[in-house]
Amino acid sequence: MANRQKTVYCCTDCGYETANWAGKCPSCGAWNTLTEVRLERDSGGKSTGRVRAGLGVSPKRLEELDLSEEIRFSTGISEFDRVLGGGAVVGSLVLVGGAPGIGKSTLLLQMCASAGISKRVLYVTGEESERQLKLRANRLGVAGGEIFVLPETDLDSILANIDALKPDIVIVDSIQTMSDSGVASAPGSITQVRECTMRIMRLTKEKGLTVFVVGHINKEGSIAGPKVLEHMVDCVLYFEGERSTSFRILRAAKNRFGSTNEIGVFEMADHGLRCVENPSEMLLSGRPENSPGTCVACVIEGTRPILAEVQALVTPSAYNAARRSNGVDYNRAAMLLAVLEKRGGLSVSGCDAYINVIGGLTLEEPAADLATALSIASSYLDRPLGSDLAALGEIGLSGEIRSVSALNQRLSEIARLGFRRCVIPAHGRDDVKAPEGLKLIAVRNIGEAIASVLSRE
Ligand code: TYD
Numbered sequence: 001m002a003n004r005q006k007t008v009y010c011c012t013d014c015g016y017e018t019a020n021w022a023g024k025c026p027s028c029g030a031w032n033t034l035t036e037v038r039l040e041r042d043s044g045g046k047s048t049g050r051v052r053a054g055l056g057v058s059p060k061r062l063e064e065l066d067l068s069e070e071i072r073f074s075t076g077i078s079e080f081d082r083v084l085g086g087g088a089v090v091g092s093l094v095l096v097g098g099a100p101g102i103g104k105s106t107l108l109l110q111m112c113a114s115a116g117i118s119k120r121v122l123y124v125t126g127e128e129s130e131r132q133l134k135l136r137a138n139r140l141g142v143a144g145g146e147i148f149v150l151p152e153t154d155l156d157s158i159l160a161n162i163d164a165l166k167p168d169i170v171i172v173d174s175i176q177t178m179s180d181s182g183v184a185s186a187p188g189s190i191t192q193v194r195e196c197t198m199r200i201m202r203l204t205k206e207k208g209l210t211v212f213v214v215g216h217i218n219k220e221g222s223i224a225g226p227k228v229l230e231h232m233v234d235c236v237l238y239f240e241g242e243r244s245t246s247f248r249i250l251r252a253a254k255n256r257f258g259s260t261n262e263i264g265v266f267e268m269a270d271h272g273l274r275c276v277e278n279p280s281e282m283l284l285s286g287r288p289e290n291s292p293g294t295c296v297a298c299v300i301e302g303t304r305p306i307l308a309e310v311q312a313l314v315t316p317s318a319y320n321a322a323r324r325s326n327g328v329d330y331n332r333a334a335m336l337l338a339v340l341e342k343r344g345g346l347s348v349s350g351c352d353a354y355i356n357v358i359g360g361l362t363l364e365e366p367a368a369d370l371a372t373a374l375s376i377a378s379s380y381l382d383r384p385l386g387s388d389l390a391a392l393g394e395i396g397l398s399g400e401i402r403s404v405s406a407l408n409q410r411l412s413e414i415a416r417l418g419f420r421r422c423v424i425p426a427h428g429r430d431d432v433k434a435p436e437g438l439k440l441i442a443v444r445n446i447g448e449a450i451a452s453v454l455s456r457e
């Protein structure tokens with residue numbers, strides 16, 4: 001098997017691999033993206049992940065496996081620990097993906113500050129010079145400790161340096177700049193990215209390192225060769241947010257050592273990222289008082305309830321009605337407008353409707369339906385809902401308000417943030433205990449909801 005040359009064709013868009021060339025990628029359907037890739041190394045094929053027979057590994061009984069192997073340590077950044085499932089795991093490779101400029105390098109350098117006190121850290125940078133990194137470190141207040149910096153892109157040299165320095169934590173910034181001289185394609189190409197990740201992964205497991213690899217997201221929103229990278233690494237985190245706002249969310253897309261529905265919330269400030277322990281407070285700050293077209297929803301992100309403000313602007317349109325939604329799924333918004341028209345008695349079909357969720361948050365849960373619909377209705381009727389009101393409930397096609405999960409948890413968060421009234425689904429009302437100071441308004445359908453909070457007295 002040793003040095004057998006093998007040629008495969010790899011799609012530059014999605015990373016799909018095939019033995020035969022084709023004009024169109026069978027996986028993603030893109031044209032002319034299959035490029036010839038020579039797998040020169042023995043390590044190049046799909047078999048690389050396997051443990052070599054020569055290492056003498058034999059099967060063990062499940063009961064015999066040692067649990068104590070999963071050792072975690074804190075990164076010193078509470079929100080980062082939360083997303084990792086309670087800290088970083090020794091012997092794991094974490095891929096941190098995100099659009100350029102979102103704050104990946106900042107997050108990892110900040111982590112060095114606290115991790116560098118008790119551990120030896122090697123920061124491999126292929127993007128910035130030593131000087132740039134030092135300037136950034138100064139700005140972030142990262143100093144002292146066992147932090148080493150290596151401006152290098154050649155993988156062999158990096159691996160040799162890891163061997164010599166024996167760090168506990170390695171940061172590779174970014175995988176797209178790294179290249180393995182044994183592979184003939186350019187840095188950033190699927191083959192290079194996959195090959196480098198594979199070799200780093202092997203070293204991680206062999207030496208029990210904790211490695212963080214930065215991956216830039218391309219314009220389609222995926223890390224170059226997402227399919228090939230995601231299955232290889234232990235944990236995939238995406239750093240999201242809009243560059244125009246300071247709000248950033250770290251989300252786990254895959255985690256072999258924890259749950260994937262936990263999120264970390266950060267704010268980008270002058271001196272780096274700041275953990276936001278109370279995202280609701282931040283998202284609701286600066287809310288307009290008593291203006292029409294705004295309502296507060298509560299969604300569960302991971303295990304945390306988060307309050308978000310949904311705003312709507314509905315104006316009569318002389319032409320074809322336009323619909324724009326930001327933070328709420330477009331089809332969901334269109335459905336809510338249709339329900340309001342047919343079941344809520346509001347003629348919104350001839351209106352332009354703009355919907356926006358403040359803070360760049362995306363509301364994926366149907367539990368936010370009622371708040372969205374009420375903010376549309378409030379804008380249409382030009383009557384404010386009042387800034388002390390929140391709404392929870394999924395809306396069905398016949399206008400019925402359906403129950404939501406974890407209602408008590410959401411209600412206590414709503415009450416904690418000082419809201420006085422909350423519209424909830426009538427179904428299952430008896431099982432709900434109202435938190436102190438919060439008046440519950442149970443409704444069965446959208447018509448009742450509008451009548452109870454938007455009617456003129
Ligand atoms: P960076 O970590 O370089 O992004 P990435 O590695 O994901 O490409 O973040 C760069 C952005 O963060 C840049 O636009 C400036 C901003 N920033 C701050 O606002 N405050 C800071 O203290 C730092 C270091 C960066």
Ligand code: MG
Binds near residue numbers: 104105106
């Ligand atoms: Mg960077």
